[in-house]
Amino acid sequence: MAKSRLAMFGGSRTVEAAAGTSARTAWPIVTDTEREAVLGVLDSGRFTSVERGEVQLLEQEWAGYTGVRHCAALSSGTAAIELALVGAGLEPGAEILVPAFSFIATASAPVLRGLVPVFVDIDPVTYTLDPAAAAAAVTPRTRAVLAVHLHGLPCDMDALQALADRHGLVLVEDAAQSHGATYRGRQTGALGDVAAFSLNASKNLPTSGEGGLLTTDDDALYERVVLHRQFGEDLNGRGERAYLSHVVAGNAKLSSIQAAFTRGQLSRLDERHEQRDRNVRRFLGRLAELDGLVTPHCPDDRTHAWFQLRLRFDHQRMGCPDIAPGALRSVLQRALRAEGVPVRPYQSLPLPAQPALRDLPGTQPYRPEDHPATLALIEDSLTLQRWHLNPASGPLLDRCADAFEKVWGELDLLLPVARSTTYEPLWRQTGTAAVGA
Ligand SMILES: Cc1ncc(COP(=O)(O)O)c(C=O)c1O
CATH class of the missing domain: 3.40.640.10 (Type I PLP-dependent aspartate aminotransferase-like (Major domain))
Structure with missing residues (x-):
């Protein structure tokens, strides 16, 4: 496939917010x-x-x-x-x-x-x-x-x-x-x-x-x-x-x-779920082909309601172990959003690091090293929310997959941007003890 310039660098957007988009993405659907x-x-x-x-x-x-x-x-x-x-x-x-x-x-x-x-x-x-x-x-x-x-x-x-x-x-x-x-x-x-x-x-x-x-x-x-x-x-x-x-x-x-x-x-819950399940699996199937992009895992003994789609970026498998996962994620977010893909973080802090929950009577002070899997997930992932709930969003999700493929095709331009980005995790900025991760 011929390379096209990233929207972040002045190229055209992959997912255009064309007329009719909201009928494809509105949630809830009101009939x-x-x-x-x-x-x-x-x-x-x-x-x-x-x-x-x-x-x-x-x-x-x-x-x-x-x-x-x-x-x-x-x-x-x-x-x-x-x-x-x-x-x-x-x-x-x-x-x-x-x-x-x-x-x-x-x-x-x-x-x-x-x-x-x-x-x-x-x-x-x-x-x-x-x-x-x-x-x-x-x-x-x-x-x-x-x-x-x-x-x-x-x-x-x-x-x-x-x-x-x-x-x-x-x-x-x-x-x-x-x-x-x-x-x-x-x-x-x-x-x-x-x-x-x-x-x-x-x-x-x-x-x-x-x-x-x-x-x-x-x-x-x-x-x-x-x-x-x-x-x-x-x-x-x-x-x-x-x-x-x-x-x-x-x-x-x-x-x-x-x-x-x-x-x-x-009355429409199951019917909408079935269509959504097909759309999401097609979308995630394409993303799973991209090096270092980790799609959600659903064990065989469960079904997934796909309320949110969380996508992880594995800096080792993307060939840039030197880049902090948070810096990589924020540059990918900029590039994908410029292409019209509404990816965003969901939950930027472990619950015990929330200002409201620190120092509660009877609880231990927050220690980042106690929840390494939580911190890693927060740092290296983004989510897609709401759009995909609407069963008519299938064609837009296909365009989103195009956008991911385009961005992955230009990683050699994006990784230097991530490398030069100064990045401080939120859990550190909010006064957490300077230990761990
Ligand atoms: C995991 C989880 N628990 C509880 C709630 C609280 O639900 P509500 O917003 O209806 O109070 C939410 C809402 O987003 C949630 O996502």
Whole structure:
């Protein structure tokens, strides 16, 4: 193939934001199904979850889809994690094993409920909680494990369940990113004691704003969640509201409009996943041919929801071991974005290095050397987000693959730029002790 000049150096862009692009990349996709469902709620006048309707129907449908006895609709994924912990009876001061690499809510939800997060490194291949590192982090105070199915790939749940069984721990799934993904034929959300999903508009199963779903097979846990989602009141729909609060609790209900929107999305979840899976596998298959470009690995016993696509750049295999991975990544980001590929970092710090989470009572001070796989991943990778969720984005992903091939064809021009780039990792800039990596 004839070489063409990189857009970063004045050449033409590979992925043009042409007319029609947004119909290919918009997410969520809003069709007449959602419009009619939302209008139906407006016309019905049944706006709250207390009045039986869309919220209860969504709960039944999601419990059926995931294969569990109970689903509770909630105001966000964060609220779902919080109430999962409360419902499981975890007391303030208990330790919970949490991956060092995740979205902030994975750690802030336990902290908001008085638990002590103990950060555990990830597996360098799946980017999810490393069961061996989790086992090494158990103390006499450990009561729970929070397994995050990051980017849409289920964790190694058999190993985590065995660990939980050995130590009598509650196994909680953070399934915010994994709607529809399966592990050994079972849906995420049905793999532990209790699970939390996000319905944020960016997610594979979105609402038109914010929302969450909690799933469990445990009757007593479910009853506690229901009590805690609305003022500690037992609102079971029988008789007049008594205004009797059994526990101190907030308000974390989902509204009917959000539920109606999500029911429309749920009716297309599998069909959209199948098309997305084809698009993404074709895209990743082409990228995997490029020297040193590491594409996501999905073990044979799982399916991937492809919430995000994380791409790693192996400086050894790219023939530039002298270039800091972060410097290489930032130059590749500039080159790819100039070509029109919207790659970006997702999570620039290990969770324990987040300013909000340092120096929490009961936790160890942050030490970079404790989570080497997390730090390596942050430094050497970028993600593609949202675009690829839309099943019509296939042709654009093909153009993105063209752009990667073009950039890889010009590495001899880019590597000197990376070599002369001064680069300081964010975890060092934010006042981390000057040790490790
Ligand atoms: C892994 C993970 N956990 C929890 C959450 C929190 O969900 P929400 O934004 O609905 O509160 C998110 C949201 O992005 C997430 O990605």
